[in-house]
Amino acid sequence: MQPEANLDINKVLEAYNPEIFRKQGYQIVDILADYLNQAISKNIKQSLPYSTPEKMLKKWPDNFSTEPTGNLADLTKRALSQSNHLHHPHYLGHQIAPSLPAAILCDMTSSLLNNSTAVFEMGPVSTVIEKSLINWMAKLVGFGTDSDGFLTSGGTLGNITALLAARQIKTGVDVWKKGVKEAPPLAVFVSEQAHYSIKRAGQIMGLGEEGVVLVPVDENYSMDISALERKFQETINTRKKPFAIIASACTTATGSYDPLDRIADFCEKHNLWLHIDGAHGASALISSKYRDLLKGVERADSISWDAHKMLLMPAPITALIFRDGNNSYEAFSQKASYLFEKGAQSEWYNLALRTVECTKTMMGLKLYTSLSVYGTDFFSTYVTAMHDLTRQFGEMIENSSDFQLAMKPQSNIICFRYIYEGAKDLNLLQRQIRKSILKNKSYYIVQTKLKDDIYLRCTVVNPFTTQEDLKDLLDIIRNTAKIKLNNRTYAK
Ligand SMILES: Cc1ncc(COP(=O)(O)O)c(C=O)c1O
Known part of the structure; x- marks a missing residue:
């Protein structure tokens, strides 16, 4: 009996062709290195490219063709541009690390060996x-x-x-x-x-x-x-x-x-x-x-x-x-x-x-x-620096009368809120500040509910984030809040 599918050995050889792999590999590493440079040097506009699940799904449909149509470099670039940029110094979102280059390359080896x-x-x-x-x-x-x-x-x-x-x-x-x-x-x-x-x-x-x-x-x-x-x-x-x-x-x-x-x-x-x-x-x-x-x-x-x-x-x-x-x-x-x-x-x-x-x-x-x-010192210095920076951020917030800390930060996670006596609903204000920042600014911050209050929350995890970035973030929050408060919905 004939097998239903005849594996075309030439196609298989092409798919696994080491020279094509080498060429694509150099090309992809070039793309990734350029991306890394752009992200670290803040040349990417936003650390979170704001979108909705529905819009994103439309960009990645399930319409695969039986024949080759995709281009590896193009698809890689698309994935990069539409993803969250954890290496951007304004990424202060969830607790996930901006990966180290040697580790990224090791994942390639792991994937190859499987x-x-x-x-x-x-x-x-x-x-x-x-x-x-x-x-x-x-x-x-x-x-x-x-x-x-x-x-x-x-x-x-x-x-x-x-x-x-x-x-x-x-x-x-x-x-x-x-x-x-x-x-x-x-x-x-x-x-x-x-x-x-x-x-x-x-x-x-x-x-x-x-x-x-x-x-x-x-x-x-x-x-x-x-x-x-x-x-x-x-x-x-x-x-x-x-x-x-x-x-x-x-x-x-x-x-x-x-x-x-x-x-x-x-x-x-x-x-x-x-x-x-x-x-x-x-x-x-x-x-x-x-x-x-x-x-x-x-x-x-x-x-x-x-x-x-x-x-x-x-x-x-x-x-x-x-x-x-x-x-x-x-x-x-x-x-x-x-x-x-x-x-x-x-x-x-x-x-x-x-x-x-x-x-x-x-x-x-x-x-x-x-x-x-x-070397292990690299990692211990990194962890110490992130904790130090978060404490400095905490002091900055404590010294600003228009902000309130949930508690003095113990680790590299910090929760705080913008406060203003004339605000009708402080929880709604924090939510709206965050949404506006995600939509229009370069920072990615998250929010959390503590008791009944909404707080803005940052994880200081990126070794390129500086005190100036954090000061700038507070200014942006302040200005965003002022714009919102000028709008009747938020003011008392
Ligand atoms: C304290 C704590 N435990 C467990 C988890 C879950 O870990 P993972 O996301 O690796 O499954 C998290 C994730 O944020 C965490 O913060």
Whole structure:
């Protein structure tokens, strides 16, 4: 029988032609380098090219032709021009890093090799690189040589994997094998300011909304320990079995660090697992000036740490590290005999035993290479500088009578609002200021709701952002507010 499709070997050879690849590669790298230059030197007008989802969808329709029509360089240029420009010094938006050039190029190598990191024989280099990176990060946390872990595709996956392991270990019930029906109603505690991935993890795990107990925060948006004690007692009274506390280091909205030492004391007293969500803030550990923000971190049972936030890596690359490495095998005790031959612990090199993912990118290569190529001092200086600059920004705001800080910034995240007595609705005013800036100006800032108030929010993550940029941003906000206030809708 004839096969339905005859693979045209000439077409295949052309698609994989190394010389065409070389030519296209040089061309694309030229385009990317020019783009980088334009972004860094603010020659791109806006760090966020404002558009709507509908308009964008029209620009990227699903009308693929059966024959080749696209042009790689043109499509690359289109993607570049319509995307957010994280290397632009006025990018102060979400917590995602302007990627480092060596790391960008490593992603090209990873994509070419496509060695999945599920089992050692599928990805020998990426597997051992992961082990070395985890060892390096674990030392920074202050964990001992018994610690172990792996890389995973984002803080969200890191958090749920940690909680799955915690449940196996702390509840005394093999929920993995027997299902949730065998366990008593379970509960975990987290600050009400924690990232939504924690709540989602709990609910995916069948804890229900009530099983993820939200603990009120203090005036700095850090977990309030007396509220934790109260919530803990209330939870026990409803016959739920608590098994973990998730401490934020730091929170997403305000960059607040929970009091890790005090939470660790609480966990020890009540035999609870302590997971630290360090997706954003664990990178402060590499700064000798700021590592004390995480005082007590070495007492955690597990910690997640995103390198695509404050270690300048392209996403995703998250480390999940366990103080006792044996516990890193507890989340999934499932056996796939075609993949795994021996007992879990003796197969440290078969990383899919411990990760949600089966196929996983060679994500470690970019961080391993960048740490070597730039040296670790480069990263510690960067983290220190971003924290310093955010504090200077905080002082600027404190010294301006028309602005109000939500709290003194602890990390490189800062929340503030424009205030004016004559304004009818300050929340609406902040929203409109932000929208107007996104539409008409070069800055990208976000907003957040704290209690009932809307605040403007910046993450100072770009090493090219200067004090002058931040001063300029305040002036722009001020002027935008004045224009809005001249309009009757906003004035009292
Ligand atoms: C504190 C915190 N935890 C978890 C996450 C989720 O991480 P990811 O986006 O890598 O899944 C975020 C993302 O912003 C975060 O800020």
